[in-house]
Amino acid sequence: MTTLMSEAPEIREQDLVPQRPWSKRPTSFWLAALLGTAVPLSFAGVLYFTTEIAAPLLLIVVYLPLQLVSAGVAGYVAKGKHGILDSGLIVFAIGSTILSAVILGSMLATIIARGFEALRPSFIFQNSVYISPSTPLDYGGVGHAIVGTFLIVGIATIISVPLGIASAVYVTEIRGRAVPYVRFFVQAMSGVPSVVAGLFVLTVFILTGVMRQSALAGAIAYAILMLPTVARTAEEVLRLVPEDLRTGALALGSTRSRVVFNVVLPAARTGVITAMLLGVARVVGETAPLLLTALKNDQTVVNPFSDPISALPTFIFDNVAQPYPDAVTRAWGAALVLMVIVAVLFTLTRLLSGRNSMNK
Amino acid sequence: MEETVIAMEALDAEIARTEKAPKQIEMSANGVSVWFGKRKVLENVNIDFPKKTVTALIGPSGCGKSTFLRTLNRLHELIPGAALAGEVLYEGDDIYRQDVDPVHIRLAIGMVFQKPNPFPSMTIRGNVLSGLKLSGLKRKDHDELVEQTLISAGLWKEVKDRLNAPAGDLSGGQQQRLVIARALAVNPHVLLMDEPCSALDPASTLKIEETIRELSKDITIIIVTHNMQQAVRVSDYTAFFLAEENQPGFVVEQGLTTEIFGNPRDNRTLDYVNGRFG
Numbered sequence: 001m002t003t004l005m006s007e008a009p010e011i012r013e014q015d016l017v018p019q020r021p022w023s024k025r026p027t028s029f030w031l032a033a034l035l036g037t038a039v040p041l042s043f044a045g046v047l048y049f050t051t052e053i054a055a056p057l058l059l060i061v062v063y064l065p066l067q068l069v070s071a072g073v074a075g076y077v078a079k080g081k082h083g084i085l086d087s088g089l090i091v092f093a094i095g096s097t098i099l100s101a102v103i104l105g106s107m108l109a110t111i112i113a114r115g116f117e118a119l120r121p122s123f124i125f126q127n128s129v130y131i132s133p134s135t136p137l138d139y140g141g142v143g144h145a146i147v148g149t150f151l152i153v154g155i156a157t158i159i160s161v162p163l164g165i166a167s168a169v170y171v172t173e174i175r176g177r178a179v180p181y182v183r184f185f186v187q188a189m190s191g192v193p194s195v196v197a198g199l200f201v202l203t204v205f206i207l208t209g210v211m212r213q214s215a216l217a218g219a220i221a222y223a224i225l226m227l228p229t230v231a232r233t234a235e236e237v238l239r240l241v242p243e244d245l246r247t248g249a250l251a252l253g254s255t256r257s258r259v260v261f262n263v264v265l266p267a268a269r270t271g272v273i274t275a276m277l278l279g280v281a282r283v284v285g286e287t288a289p290l291l292l293t294a295l296k297n298d299q300t301v302v303n304p305f306s307d308p309i310s311a312l313p314t315f316i317f318d319n320v321a322q323p324y325p326d327a328v329t330r331a332w333g334a335a336l337v338l339m340v341i342v343a344v345l346f347t348l349t350r351l352l353s354g355r356n357s358m359n360k
Numbered sequence: 361m362e363e364t365v366i367a368m369e370a371l372d373a374e375i376a377r378t379e380k381a382p383k384q385i386e387m388s389a390n391g392v393s394v395w396f397g398k399r400k401v402l403e404n405v406n407i408d409f410p411k412k413t414v415t416a417l418i419g420p421s422g423c424g425k426s427t428f429l430r431t432l433n434r435l436h437e438l439i440p441g442a443a444l445a446g447e448v449l450y451e452g453d454d455i456y457r458q459d460v461d462p463v464h465i466r467l468a469i470g471m472v473f474q475k476p477n478p479f480p481s482m483t484i485r486g487n488v489l490s491g492l493k494l495s496g497l498k499r500k501d502h503d504e505l506v507e508q509t510l511i512s513a514g515l516w517k518e519v520k521d522r523l524n525a526p527a528g529d530l531s532g533g534q535q536q537r538l539v540i541a542r543a544l545a546v547n548p549h550v551l552l553m554d555e556p557c558s559a560l561d562p563a564s565t566l567k568i569e570e571t572i573r574e575l576s577k578d579i580t581i582i583i584v585t586h587n588m589q590q591a592v593r594v595s596d597y598t599a600f601f602l603a604e605e606n607q608p609g610f611v612v613e614q615g616l617t618t619e620i621f622g623n624p625r626d627n628r629t630l631d632y633v634n635g636r637f638g
Contacts, residue, residue, distance in 0.1 A: 244477040247435060248539070252546060253467030254494035262494055266481035 036074030118333025155219035164230030198289030218294035237271025383410035419601030424609030533564025
C-alpha cells in the first residue's frame with residue numbers, strides 16, 4: 001500500500017535459511033526406496049517366524065540377495081537404467097559392512113561376555129602355581145602369562161624391527177642389485193606357517209643345545225614371523241617419502257647414511273611405528289611356535305634365558321580344552337586380557353606418535 | 361653529499377657488473393653431453409659462469425636446462441642410466457675426476473629446487489641448520505647463523521617469532537625462501553636454482569628475485585627459468601637452450617642478458633625472447 005517501500009527488491013523468506021537443493025528428491029524416489037527396503041525385509045521376517053531356517057542363514061542367503069535385487073529395481077524406478085548399478089553398489093557396500101561388523105562384533109561380544117566372568121584383580125596379578133584346572137576362579141591367574149607375552153613379544157620386537165627396517169632401507173634407499181630377490185624372499189617369508197617357525201627354532205637352536213626352551217627361543221620364532229610384516233610395511237612407508245626430500249638432502253652435501261637417519265626415517269616415523277605395530281599384531285596371538293619353543297610354566301619367569309615360560313596364547317591353549325568349566329572360563333578371561341593389552345598398546349603408540357609428529 | 365657518494369658507488373658497481381670487464385671464472389662446462397640410457401638429451405654445452413654473477417638458463421620445456429643444472433653439482437648421476445661426457449670445472453678442477461667426493465661438490469655448490477622441499481620432520485630453525493647436521497659441518501654460532509641466513513633469504517621478519525614451528529606451517533613462498541636459507545647455511549660458493557619461482561605467486565616471486573640480486577654480491581648463481589621477465593630482472597648473463605624434436609638439446613646463443621634480449625644474433629633467440637614460441 002505504501003508505494004515507497006515497494007522500491008526495494010523483495011526478499012523471499014526461503015532465501016534466508018540454509019538449504020540443500022541437491023538432496024531434494026521427488027516423491028517417486030522415496031516411494032521406491034521405501035518399497036525396496038520394506039519388501040525384502042518383510043519377506044525375510046515372515047520366513048524367520050514361519051520356518052525353522054537359522055537367522056544368519058536367512059540373512060546371508062535370503063535377505064541380502066533379495067535386498068540387492070529389490071534395490072536394483074527401486075533404482076531403476078527412481079533414476080532409470082543407471083540407477084540399477086548405483087543403488088545395487090550402495091546396498092552391496094552397506095550390506096557387506098554390516099555383515100563383517102556383525103561377525104567381528106559377535107566374536108568380540110562373546111570374548112567380553114565369557115571372559116568377564118573370570119576377570120578380577122587376582123586373575124590379573126597372580127600366577128598359576130598350585131592351581132589345577134578344577135580350582136575355583138577365585139584363585140590363581142594369568143599374571144605369569146602376561147609377563148611372558150610382554151617378554152617374548154618385546155624381545156621379538158627388538159630383534160625384528162631393526163632387521164625389518166634395515167631391509168626396507170636396502171630396498172628403497174640403497175637400491176642395490178639384490179632388491180628383486182630381497183623383495184621376493186620377504187614376500188615368500190610372509191607365507192611361512194607359524195608352526196614352521198617354531199620347528200625351525202626347535203631344530204636349530206634347542207635340539208642342538210644352543211639354548212633351552214625359553215622366552216628367548218620363543219622370541220626368535222616370533223621374530224621370524226614378524227620380520228616379513230615389518231619389512232614390507234616399512235618398505236611401503238619409506239616409498240611414500242617424496243624423492244624431493246632425498247635429493248634436497250643430498251644437494252646439501254649429505255652422505256647417504258645421514259639422508260636415511262636424519263631425513264627419510266624421521267619423515268616416515270609414524271609409518272615406521274605402524275610397521276612395528278602390525279608386526280606385533282601379527283604374532284601376539286600365535287600359539288604354535290611357543291608350544292615348541294617356550295613350552296609352559298605356572299611360575300612367573302622373568303629371565304628370558306633360563307626356563308620354559310607361559311604366554312597368554314599358550315595359557316588359552318592349555319585351559320580351553322580342559323573338561324572343567326572354570327578352566328575354560330580362565331581361557332576366555334586370558335583371551336580378553338590379550339585383546340585389551342593389544343588395544344591399549346595400539347592406542348598408546350598412536351597417541352605418542354601423533355603428538356610428537358611435526359607434519360599435521 | 362654522502363648520499364650521492366653511495367649512489368655513485370652503486371652505479372659503479374652496476375656498471376662493473378654489466379660491463380664486459382674480465383671476471384674470474386667460478387665454474388665452466390666444457391663440451392658437456394648428457395645421456396639418459398641410450399637417449400642423448402644434451403649435446404656439447406660450453407658455458408662459463410663468472411664469479412659473483414647471475415646466469416639465467418632459458419629455453420622451452422624439455423630442452424635439457426634442468427638436466428644440465430643437475431650435472432653441475434653431480435645430482436645427475438643419481439638417476440639410473442645417466443651418463444655424461446665432457447668436463448665440468450669448478451675452481452679449475454673437474455668435479456667428475458675420480459678422486460672427487462660428490463659430497464664435497466654438493467656442499468660447495470648448493471641447489472634450490474622447483475618445488476619447495478623443506479624437511480617435514482624438522483622445525484624452521486632445524487631446517488636452516490639441517491645442512492650442518494647432514495654434511496657434518498661444525499659451527500658454534502647457530503643462533504647467529506639462523507638469523508643471518510634467514511635475513512639473506514628475506515624470511516627473517518616473518519618467522520623470527522616462531523623458529524620452532526614446524527616448517528610445514530609456512531606458505532609455499534615462505535617454504536621456498538626457507539630452503540634458500542637452508543642452502544645458504546652451509547656457505548656455498550655457487551647456488552643452482554631450478555625454476556625456484558614457478559610454484560609461487562607474484563609477491564613471493566618478487567621477494568625471491570630481490571634475494572637473488574642480494575646474494576649475487578657474494579656468490580655465483582645459476583638459475584633455470586621459464587619466465588623471460590625474470591631472466592631480464594635478475595641475471596647478468598643468459599644462455600638460450602633449444603631442442604629440435606627427438607634431438608638432444610644444445611645452446612643456441614649465450615652472452616650478456618642485455619645482448620640476448622636486446623640484440624640477439626640468432627633468429628630463434630629473437631623469436632623465443634619475444635614469446636613467439638616455446
